[in-house]
């Protein structure tokens with residue numbers, strides 16, 4: 001059996017311990033040793049580099065490649081799957097070896113990656129966005145045309161639900177289709193032209209049914225949640241992660257601390273909506289206005305959550321912005337008061353915990369799967385990180 005030795009690098013092991021000089025040995029897809037003076041048959045010279053665990057992005061949409069309405073409606077239906085293959089490869093090249101797709105990707109995409117048919121980060125998938133009529137996932141336009149971000153198809157069933165009984169049916173339908181996690185909107189959002197991010201969506205009764213159904217099948221629920229009341233409803237229902245968390249008030253933060261709820265900030269998302277608008281994407285006026293309104297208050301909310309000690313995992317909402325810019329999120333997280341080590345923990349061991357993969361991924365330690373990223377120079381230099389990715393390994397095999 002080949003012993004691959006990552007020799008002479010500075011190792012950031014994912015736990016938040018300070019980076020330290022060490023070798024890493026990999027055998028049969030697993031890390032078998034981390035320490036000084038190790039040997040191997042095949043040597044990867046890591047002198048002058050930082051060696052990291054494979055990174056995570058806990059909120060992407062790999063089937064979404066642009067948000068402009070006119071652009072989206074003119075694409076052939078199946079084109080999104082080829083774009084997804086490109087987006088996955090683009091993401092993997094950043095050193096991101098695991099992603100959670102927060103609606104769009106179906107079981108076929110996940111399986112194609114797992115089988116090695118297309119290169120990409122391993123996927124945890126939500127498949128659909130569970131939304132009420134008129135909610136964040138409802139693509140209805142005032143013209144009467146319906147333009148959802150992800151059109152339903154056999155592998156991606158419609159996820160509209162009104163009332164506890166429909167919520168139960170939709171949850172079971174998505175789980176049947178292979179959802180690893182259920183995604184629900186408990187507030188309006190920025191990209192949906194007919195709702196307001198501050199308003200709540202779904203009653204506590206409906207959310208309780210959703211969490212019960214997910215829990216019975218060993219799955220967690222993630223909530224698109226931006227307004228304070230909808231965030232609190234999500235936390236009270238036992239939802240595992242708050243995505244975006246734009247208008248967090250003190251009570252919401254306290255509840256999240258008490259329940260151990262995760263925050264996935266996606267700070268780069270509204271920034272990317274504004275960039276897309278500036279670049280000429282056809283977006284409803286209301287969408288651009290909402291994006292402008294939320295950027296600052298979002299950063300303030302995340303700062304307060306970070307200061308209070310809320311658990312944070314890295315996510316970007318890529319698809320809203322271009323895939324491949326995911327690592328911009330790291331510098332934004334730092335600007336909200338996180339230390340560079342905490343930022344990388346949020347993108348490695350903490351993210352693995354949120355996704356329930358922490359026994360196998362997110363750390364460089366014996367027994368862990370050998371997802372290894374080699375970075376030229378200093379891994380805390382976030383603005384240069386994407387350009388500094390030198391090698392990406394997945395399960396002990398070089399992927400990039």
Ligand SMILES: [Zn+2]
Nearest residue numbers: 059061102317
């Ligand atoms: Zn999203």
